[in-house]
Amino acid sequence: MLKLGDLLIVHGGVSSHLTESGLGLDAVNAIVRRSLDVPYAVKPPDGSLVALVLGANGPLWYRGYFPMRESPPTATTADVMEALDRFGVSRILVGHTVVDRVSALYDGKVIAVQVYPHQDEVER
DSSP: OOETOOOOOOOSSSOHHHEEEEEEEEHHHHHHHHTTOTTTTTTOOSSSSHHHSSTTTSTTTTOOOOOBBBBBSOOOOOHHHHHHHHHHHSSEESSSSOOOEEEEETTTTTEOOOOTTTTOOOOO
16 A cells, blocks of 8 residues: 555555554555565464455455446445545545546545556457
8 A cells, every 4th residue: 555645556445344443554564565475375364454454355455446246336435435534545546456447436536547458459
């Protein structure tokens, strides 16, 4: 996670679970950095902050801003506002989920940027 001015840049997003954990930016990044030195076979204990940060509700893998299959997004506007307040930013920029074009979600508070404009074209 990177805070640049009033923008939070994150791979997946900020879930309500992460916001409610009370972890700050430095703590989240420290957990991710430490995990880079641990083999994937070592699973963090369920319910731990490490498991939260590295799991589906952590900033690397969270996809709650986007509809998945036939279900709507799981993040609410209130969730987004709490994340903005928690990290002291006005917008969150995310990748991780492919969108047709750079898209403003949640009244422009979340910006989705993972775009592959010509992924199906073959170079000739």
